[in-house]
Structures are given as structure tokens and as C-alpha cells.
Amino acid sequence: MSSREKILSAVAANQPAPRELPPLPSAAPAAESAQGSAMPADLDAQFIAVLESIGGEAYTVSGFARIGTILHEKFPAAKRVISNCPQIQPFAEAASASEDPHTFEDVDLAILPAHFGVAENGACWITESQMLHRALPFITQHLALVIHRRDIVADMHQAYDRIALLESAVAPYGFATFIAGPSKTADIEQSLVLGAHGPISLTVFLLDEQLSDAGFF
Amino acid sequence: MSTNHNNHAALAAAFNKDEPRVEWHDQTLWWVRKKRDIAAAKVPDWEALRDTASRIKDNVLSNLSGYLRQFEEEAIRNGITVHWAADATEHNQIILSLLQKHKVDKMVKSKSMLTEECHLNEFLHENGVEVIDTDLGERVVQLAGEPPSHIVLPCIHKKKEEIGEIFHEHLGTPAGNADPQFLTHAARLHLREKFLTRRVALTGVNFAVAETGEFVVCTNEGNADMGAHLADVHIACMGIEKIIPQRRHLGVFLRLLARSATGQPITTYSSHFRRPRPGQEMHIVLVDNGRSVHLGRKDFRNSLKCIRCAACFNTCPVYRRSGGHSYHTAVAGPIGSILAPNLDRSKYADLPFASTLCGSCSNVCPVKIDIHEQLYKWRQVIVQEGNATAGKKAAMKAMNWVLSNPSVYHGAGRAGRWFMLNAPFTVNNGLNAWWRQRDMPVAPKQSFGEWYKKNKH
Numbered sequence: 001m002s003s004r005e006k007i008l009s010a011v012a013a014n015q016p017a018p019r020e021l022p023p024l025p026s027a028a029p030a031a032e033s034a035q036g037s038a039m040p041a042d043l044d045a046q047f048i049a050v051l052e053s054i055g056g057e058a059y060t061v062s063g064f065a066r067i068g069t070i071l072h073e074k075f076p077a078a079k080r081v082i083s084n085c086p087q088i089q090p091f092a093e094a095a096s097a098s099e100d101p102h103t104f105e106d107v108d109l110a111i112l113p114a115h116f117g118v119a120e121n122g123a124c125w126i127t128e129s130q131m132l133h134r135a136l137p138f139i140t141q142h143l144a145l146v147i148h149r150r151d152i153v154a155d156m157h158q159a160y161d162r163i164a165l166l167e168s169a170v171a172p173y174g175f176a177t178f179i180a181g182p183s184k185t186a187d188i189e190q191s192l193v194l195g196a197h198g199p200i201s202l203t204v205f206l207l208d209e210q211l212s213d214a215g216f217f
Numbered sequence: 218m219s220t221n222h223n224n225h226a227a228l229a230a231a232f233n234k235d236e237p238r239v240e241w242h243d244q245t246l247w248w249v250r251k252k253r254d255i256a257a258a259k260v261p262d263w264e265a266l267r268d269t270a271s272r273i274k275d276n277v278l279s280n281l282s283g284y285l286r287q288f289e290e291e292a293i294r295n296g297i298t299v300h301w302a303a304d305a306t307e308h309n310q311i312i313l314s315l316l317q318k319h320k321v322d323k324m325v326k327s328k329s330m331l332t333e334e335c336h337l338n339e340f341l342h343e344n345g346v347e348v349i350d351t352d353l354g355e356r357v358v359q360l361a362g363e364p365p366s367h368i369v370l371p372c373i374h375k376k377k378e379e380i381g382e383i384f385h386e387h388l389g390t391p392a393g394n395a396d397p398q399f400l401t402h403a404a405r406l407h408l409r410e411k412f413l414t415r416r417v418a419l420t421g422v423n424f425a426v427a428e429t430g431e432f433v434v435c436t437n438e439g440n441a442d443m444g445a446h447l448a449d450v451h452i453a454c455m456g457i458e459k460i461i462p463q464r465r466h467l468g469v470f471l472r473l474l475a476r477s478a479t480g481q482p483i484t485t486y487s488s489h490f491r492r493p494r495p496g497q498e499m500h501i502v503l504v505d506n507g508r509s510v511h512l513g514r515k516d517f518r519n520s521l522k523c524i525r526c527a528a529c530f531n532t533c534p535v536y537r538r539s540g541g542h543s544y545h546t547a548v549a550g551p552i553g554s555i556l557a558p559n560l561d562r563s564k565y566a567d568l569p570f571a572s573t574l575c576g577s578c579s580n581v582c583p584v585k586i587d588i589h590e591q592l593y594k595w596r597q598v599i600v601q602e603g604n605a606t607a608g609k610k611a612a613m614k615a616m617n618w619v620l621s622n623p624s625v626y627h628g629a630g631r632a633g634r635w636f637m638l639n640a641p642f643t644v645n646n647g648l649n650a651w652w653r654q655r656d657m658p659v660a661p662k663q664s665f666g667e668w669y670k671k672n673k674h
Contacts, residue, residue, distance in 0.1 A: 004301040007457065007505045012282035014513030019279040021462060022272035024469065025262055050482060101447055102413055120260075120472075121482035134494055135446035138439045138486075156468040156483075164465070172429075174295075174492035175446075178471075180483045183439040187354035187370065189377045190245055191397035196353060197405060197412070198439025198486070 025157060043119040043152040044206055051122035054181035055194050056202040060149060062211040064088050071109065071144060074203070078108035078142070084132050085113055085146060101135035110140035114179075115166060116151035117204065118159050123180035124204060125159060127166075127173040134175050138183075143199040145179065149208040224567040224606075229539035232374075233654065242374065243537040249370075250531040252480025253581065259482075260472065270469050271585035274522035277460055278512060284427040284460045285503065291430025292501055295492045300502045305335035308504045312337060312419065312452060313344055315500060319450055321346075321417050325408075327434070327441035328352040329421030330368050330525060331454050331504055333547035348419075349411045351440040353404050360387045366541025368548055369478050369527040374540050408440070418444030422455035422501075423524070424470055428463045431491035432501065435474060435484040442488055450498045453490070457503050458521040470524060473583035477526040511559045516594050520555045522584040529578035529588055535571050544568060551578035555591040558599065566604035569595035627666070634660040 001009075048058040061067055064087035072091065075081075082104070083092035088111055095104075112131055114124040124145045131137050153159050159178075167173070183198030194200055233239055257263045277284060289299045302308035308331075316324065324341070326332065326348050338348045338359075350359045354371035358364065360383050365371030372380065381395035390403045420441040425432040432453055434441045445451040461470065467487075475481040493499035512518050530536050530550035541549040546557040546565060554568035569592045578588040599605055600613070619625050636643045637660035644657050651657065 002301070003303040003307060003505075006303055007301055007503070007509055008282050008285060010505070010509035011285065011457065011512060014509055015281050016279050016512075016515070016518065019272070019275040021276045022269050024465060025265060025269060054481065054485075105409075105413060118483075123483050123487070128494075133446070135443070138442040138446065156472050157465070160465040160468040172491065173489070174494065175488070175490055177442070177486055177488040178483060180481075180485050180487075183437070183485055185353045185401055185438050186479075187352070187357065187372055188380055188397040188400055190249070190370070190373075191377075193398050193401040195405065196401060196438035196440070197351070197408060197443045 043154060044149055046119040047117050047122060047152050050120065051181065051204060054122050055184060056122060056181040056204060058204045058206060060206045060208060060211065063209060067146065067205050071111065075109050075142060080107050081109045082107050083111035084130060085111055095132050097132050099133065101133050104133065104136050104139045107140040109142045109144065110136050111144045111146065112137060114145040114147050116153055116162055117147050118156060119152050120155045121180055123178040125163065125176065125178055127176040137179060138198045140199055142201045144203045144205065146205045146207060149206040223545055225539065225543050225571040228543035228545060232540040232543055239538055242540060245373065246531045246537045249479060253477055253528055253531065256476035256480040256482065266469060266472060267583055267585050270473055270583055271522065273461065273466050273469060274584050277462065278518060278521060281457065281460065281512065284462060285457060287427040288425055288430055288460055295430045297430065297493065297499045297501055300500060302502055302504045304506050308335045308454065308502055309337050309340040311502050313341065315450065315452060316346055316417060319417060323347045323415055324417045324419060325349050325351050325411050325415045325444040326419040327421065327436060327444055328355055329419065329454055330548055331421060331456050333364060334506065351408050351411065351444055353401060353438060356404060356408065357383060364547065366549065367527060367530055368525055374542065412443045412447050416448055417450045417452065418448035419452045419454065420445055422453050422459050424467060425455055425460050426464050427460055429491065431489050433467060433487060433489050435487050437485045439486055442486055451493065452500045452502065454502045454504060457505055457508050474524055474526055477528040477581065477583040507560050517555065517559065517591055519586050520552065520591060522586055523552050524584060526583055528581040528583065532577045532581050534573060534575065539571065544571065551588045551592065555588060555595060558595050562599060562602060563604050566599045569599060630664050
């Protein structure tokens, strides 16, 4: 008998009587504010606060021109900048998805779109089709993600509802990840250090075309 | 019967020789526990969430064979090769044969307690394969030639000066530099070279979804992803109990895991691997190694719900003061003490006794495992099967005699109070295990029974 058969029959023989799956907690109500409106504002404020508490940075911006300006000023020394957002070029080079991932070794900054953010933990959901290559969000020294300000869900239950929706609209992902803040470790005496193996910094841009940039420039 | 030189009490005594270190270890882990409390309190429905997680796991255990078949089918459909390993030996052999097939003798590995349980590194080393652990804490203990002492914080037993010395010796950092920021950066550069040059990467698995055939790996450092996405071959190893039914259940577990572990709202990366990238090979090794037997033990099967957050370690008054190595098993702490006896009852007969049964572990467990109750039940099994030490057996017999004879009990109480009051040296000495780490209290002049008799009118 193969190990597979052996394991499956031992498990089947020893597993207890069937137990029902519990109902999942209903996703947090969309509008928690007393006014019953302004839900995106509430969620993006929470998202930004949590993201900052875990070492990330957030900017609410009117468009890609503004993103280019901010990143240019934040990373003046960045030599190799790659983006999968066509609107951000020529600030950044466009890379081909078929490139050998090892060639991304010297990328200083990657600017990638993500699907949505999660207010309760500051994470962004990004799927393979958005990241040029699976290795890029991890191998780059600095990472910037762009989401729409309205694309912030309250919690992880809503996040997986959204993921199911996305999947019915586009092809299933082969790889996807939640990214919450920069890569970090506290393995040495519990001292927090940002930039373990992945990006040293994470900047999330919340796009809102209705914002005016007047006064910013 | 457990041997004296290798049991929890003896190993804890060795750890306790360095008092300032024990104090630091204790306080640091308690600080992590407090961060967990703060994070949990921010989730309004935290207790309901724990309950839901526990019930999802009840369902998993009750239909594990069905979910395993479903997961296998979906994973194969996704282009992943699925392997089954009945025990540690078979698991290790599968990894070795995959490496040999690709003519590779160097590999990077991210954190996997399962491979620690199977002693994979030692096995591969004996077979000429170099394994580089890429989690910073795991790399530290690997360079030091030690096993991890904590499943989430592998080198929590080490001081930064010791880590500075290890890095000086192995990575060539300047002698005497013990700055965590500097040392972490040195490790980043050292390991980046490994990530870029290794063709095979092994990772653990936090959750595997039966519905979709995908698996999720959570890290803060990004080391699992750096390894897997740059390698030609990705091997993921998991115990069969890591299955969850549907992807949306991840919403429950990912809310609980990092908050329980470190007080973070979520780990930096929660990566969902569903298909190998074009040109890449992806393998999953499903490992039993005693789990199917454990599943049949009604009183103990709940321990298979564990999601390896280590909240029970951080809260445990015994773990915090005895250190992970005193448990002499891959998964230490309260949860390790109820998992290990399943594998070898005589070798780990000491572990269920390494507890005060205070119940704090069960109170923080995100999947509501009745840890302290299982510790108590294991003690009974171990004693009944004759695995208790001679000293413990004799003490239990004496205790039984005293407690079942009222006159002996009262006499013993009087004698004890008299000696503690009039001849304290008879208890304040090395023969009394209770005296070793604490001062004995001043004994009262009379027992409550004596006081009551005098004062009842």
C-alpha cells in the first residue's frame, strides 16, 4: 500500500464524527460612522493610521503626476526604477514580464498597482498580473503600491469577498500576496529593524482624481 | 523512562544558572504577550473569532481525509506535484530525491517547524547537501549549531553580543559590533547572495486550502518569497493538519495568527501560492508522521488545530523561565508538551509535567485548544503506562498515603510547621527542590483547622 493510501485510510479511520462548518462572522458594516456616510474617508483614515504604525507610509494623491513628483523627491538616488503603471513612465522603465527575475537584483524602486487595501491591518492585495514578476515586490530595495482611495475594505472577511469577486471578473491568480508594510525582523533581541530581506520601505499611494493638487506644487 | 541528564527540569536548571538572562528572557516574552493583548483588544469580536476558528478546525479534523483528497486534486490541477510522506524518514527521502533529480547540492529554506521535527537539515548534511536557513533568527541558531528555541522567535535565547560574535566568526562583521540594525543588514547582504544563486527553495506552509489547491506562507522578512520566486524548484512541506476547507476561511485565521504571535495586525507578507510560474516546478509534501494516530485520540486530537502562533509560549510562566531548549523537542512550550508525547511517550514523559497547569495557554490560544487540560490528561496516561520517574512515583505514593489518612495529614502538617519555624535549615537547603529558586515562606503557628476549633464559639 502506498503512503498516500496508508495515510488517507488511517485518517479516515481515526477522524471524529462529522462537525458542521460554523457561519463566518459577517463582514463589518460598510458604514460605521454616525452620519452613515463618508465610508471611504473613515476607512482610508484607518488604513493610513495602521499602515504608519507598521512602518509604512501613505499619500493621498490626485494622480500619477503627483506620485512621480513625490517618489522623485523621496528617492533622489534611485538608479533603477521599474513600474507596471503606464501612467508613471517615463519616470520609470517598463520591464518585460518574461525577464529572468535575477536581473531585478539591482532595482532600487518598483511602482506597482494593487487591487485594494485592508483598513484593519494596512495590507494591500496584489496579484501576479500586477507585479511584472513574482520576485519583483520582494527583491526591490523600495516598493510603492498604488490603489484607489475608494478601494479599501474594512477587514479580512471583506477582503476575501472582494478577492472572490475579482476572481470571477478576471482569470484566477497563480500567485498573490497581502503586503503590509516594509519587510521587517525583530529576531535580534526583539529590536525592530525595517528591511530584512525584502523592501526597506513601503509607500502606498491612495488615488483620488477628485482631489485638487492646488497648493501642493 | 526519561533520562535525568536530558529532562526538562535538568535542562531548565542549566538555563537558570544565568539569572540576568532568565530575567531578560522572561520579561521580553511577557512584553510580546502584552502586545498580543493590545492587538486582540482592538478586534471587537475577538472571542467570537477564536470560537469560529476553533469550530472550523473541528470541521477540518472531522473530514480531514476528504479535504486532503480535495486539496490534492486541486493542487494537481494547478500544476503542483503532490507527495505523501508517512513519516520523517520518507519526508527527508523525498526532498533528497528531488534535489538529486535536479543535481543540486545547495538549497535555501525558510522557516518550517515540520522540517525541524523531521531533522531534515541533519539528514541532508549527511548526504552532502548544504541547507541555508534564511529566516534571520534561524540563520543565527544554524550558525551557532543549535536548534531554534521558539517557533516564532528562533534565537530569543541569545543576546545581541553573542549574535555579534557569531556573525563576526561566520560572516566577517567587525568584532564587538552588536547593533541589531547593523547585524540585520549584514545578514541581508549575506543571504541575498544565497537567494540569487540557489536553484531550489524549500518553504513551510501556514494554511493549505482544499477548495482551491493553493497554500499560504506568512513571513515578516520576505524570505520565503525571495527563495521561492528566484528558484527553479519550490518545495513546500506541510503537516496534513494544515488544511482549511475554503479560501474565505483564511480571513478568520489571518486575523488571528499575527495578532496572537507578535501583536502585529498581520504579517508583512501573506503569500498565496497556487500555480508554479512558467518554467518553475512546484512540489508539496504532505506529511503524516504520527498525526493520523493522534487524530484517533479523543482527548488529545484538538492539539492538531494548532496554527503555530506561539502565544502559549509567550504567556507560559514555565517556558519564559526555562527556555525553549529545555523542552528538547522541535516545538517547545505548552503546545509542544502535548504534541511530543504523541510521537514518543517515554522520551517526552517529562514534558506534560513542565507546567503549573495555570491555564493561561488555553486562554490565549487563538483556536481554543484545551492545552492545560491535555497536559493534565497526559500526566495520567504517562503515569499509568509506567513512564513516570521513580522519584515522582514514590512522591505520589507518599502523597496518596498522607492525603487519605486524616491523622497522618494533621501530624505531617504540625511537623512541617514546627520544622519550618524552629529549624528552617531543614527545608532551606538543596535537598528541597522548592527552595532552590525561592525563599520558603514563614510558616503559620497553627493550621486553619486548629484555629477554627479554638474560635468557632
